[in-house]
Amino acid sequence: MASAATPIISLNGVEKSFGAVRALRGVDLACHAGECIGLVGHNGAGKSTLMNLLAGVFPAEGRIEVDGKDIASRYSVATAQAHGIRCVFQELSLCPNLTVAENARIMHASLRGFGWRKRAGKLILDKLDEVFPGHGISASDIVGDLPIARRQMVEIARAFSVTTAPARLVILDEPTSSLDAHLASQLLAYVRSFVAKGGCVVLISHLLGEILAAGDRVVVMKDGKVVVERPAADFNRTSLVAAMGSVAHDEGANAATADTKRSETEPRVRVAADRQAGGPELIAHQGEIVGLAGLGGQGQSEMLIRIFDAAGKNARNVTVVGGVALVAGDRQTDGVFPLWSIAENITISSLRRMRRGPLIDGAATEAMAEDWKQRIGIRTPDMNNPILSLSGGNQQKALFARALGSDAQTVLMDDPMRGVDIGTKQEVYGMIRAEAEAGRTFLWYTTEMDELKHCDHVYVFRDHHIVAELSRSELTEEKVLHASFAEVA
């Protein structure tokens, strides 16, 4: 670590408020060349605000020095870009109607004149090849058509690509939330090599393993302040969770390991096996938590949408008994109503049972919103605030509340823990378990091994087909990985 040298950027007593909400209450942080800073903290601790500030998205009070010069008053996105400070946002910032190459051009204004599209395409593909070998993305793909994992890969590669302005400090906000384990490890390896060449990376993640593996220094934020700052080597998982201020649970301890015999009764959800490819059929009974595993984007989300659409209809090959609700993982595209309040976002799926005569019962919707604010811990002074006033993780909690608060007997979860902090995750796992015991059925697409341990039964997907079926006693990381990669390995 080159701590003696001038930091690329340093913050001194920086504060930022949004209306009555004080997002940052005096933050000190210095980013040096050749180090990777792991930034952790609960949802709403101020991590995303801090990185927006570093990227120059909005101004703040306090002292901001870039290369030793105080430029707080003049700091903007353009200044940040000129000094090689790049940002990969949690809510991706690509234009969905443009191609991968065109999106690369947006950041690199020097790509002009004849053949800019070709040069932009080469620039971004070279970087993709370097960070994610075997990524399968083409420069002429329309970004909106790509699944979220690939969009994230493009966004990451774009942040690291270099034309006239250098890339010295790259801030990654939850970069692996949409990536599976394989892609995440590719990214972390690249981060280490970037740092070794003298770059600086600020890595924000709720996956503490990543922070400990890739970070040189760990910065813990809580309630808009930096509360702990120490070398990563000083931490282990438990002490890091403790530093964030929540009690460490041994994951999987509360997940029973005994196999429960699968019910003989008629299942809630049955998806017939693919006639050409063969493989097992997908079955979910009352009170079961069924995991859909495999690498990211292998058809798990599509399967959930198929089941969702089949509910209440006579669909071919898919039988669903009772109502279904869905927790979206890609919350911008599939979940949030951006112009509405938190309360309106939560109650939309339950309005039909909260009517008095032809009108919606305002008292009932308010009660439901307040109830879920308490139960799932949404951090807001008022549930009538706009949903976009919440941090990403808290928006995700609202989507959970929407589905769990509905009367649907089956809940489909499409990689729902993106951007949710570890404390909340534990609470939500507990909630899911309790709801399942009360008779609800869950279908849960996740790429996290830790989350699969909460499932009663797991189906592994590869290339849009189910390739393996594992009961809880059979479930091991090796088996899931083996099934995920069978043809490649």
Added chain:
Amino acid sequence: MNAEPGFIRRLVAKPWLWAYVAAAAVWLVTILFTGGRGGGEVLTAAFTFATFSVIVGIGQLYVVTLGPGNVDLSIPATITLAGAVATKVMDTQDGLILVGLIVALACGVAVGCFNYALIIILRIPPIIATLSSSFLIQSTAIAYGRGIRIKPPAALADFTTAQVLGMPVLALCVIALAAVMEIVLRRTVYGRWVTAIGQNMRAARLAGVNVGRTRFTAYVMSAVFAGLCGYLLSGFSGGSSLSMGEEYLLTSIALVVIGGSSVAGGYSNVPGLWGAALFLFLVVTMLNTYGFGAGLRYLSTGLIIIAVIVAASARKATR
């Protein structure tokens, strides 16, 4: 904290406020010229003519709320068709007034179903679908009515021109209608669904909203209101004519926008329609009063509309 500032703050935050402020200002400037004389008559006329545009504006507002690309361009043709069919069916007989109304509304239902069939079955974008269907509807009206002007039943003509204390009875009915449609938009499941679809159609589907039925209902509603407008308008103006709907295409869209609703959908209000309709009428009256020529009148109308929209959107941004 006392209640008054809270009330004012809430009022100022209403997106429809600007349309009413603008209408009142224009009215004041107008009667300033006449020295206070004729103010009441101007208002009566404004309410009379605003009534018809508010009726179609309500339908257009629901369609626009459905989100980007949703707009009903077949409103003028539907007005013409409903007016032509209704006057012919009623054949100047007072006893057939109700039959005429039902026939006019039925024309609306048929047009709405046809529009939505084009949109959903043939996957034509709503702008093109309603534009092309408007040609078909207009041709039907021409073929059916052959351009012969039939007088409306006397009772209908009386009703549409009746006044109480200088206030048109029809305007009072449509104010009540607007109030009901505002409640439908805010306080019913259907209204919430329309607004949800306008913000994010995919998210709405995945939240359990019946997207197809909600959109279908909105398009049928818009056409039915156009049918109602055609029926009343033919009573008001002494019979139907083939160009009677013309001006209502741009007016209906302008009302939605000036009234403070978002053209991009998902954020709408009905009260603004009345403010906007009065404003549009009063602007023309004002410019006429001051003796502006046609060219200058169009120019000023355009500039004033732009000014109101800018003022309203500036408010939204600072909120």
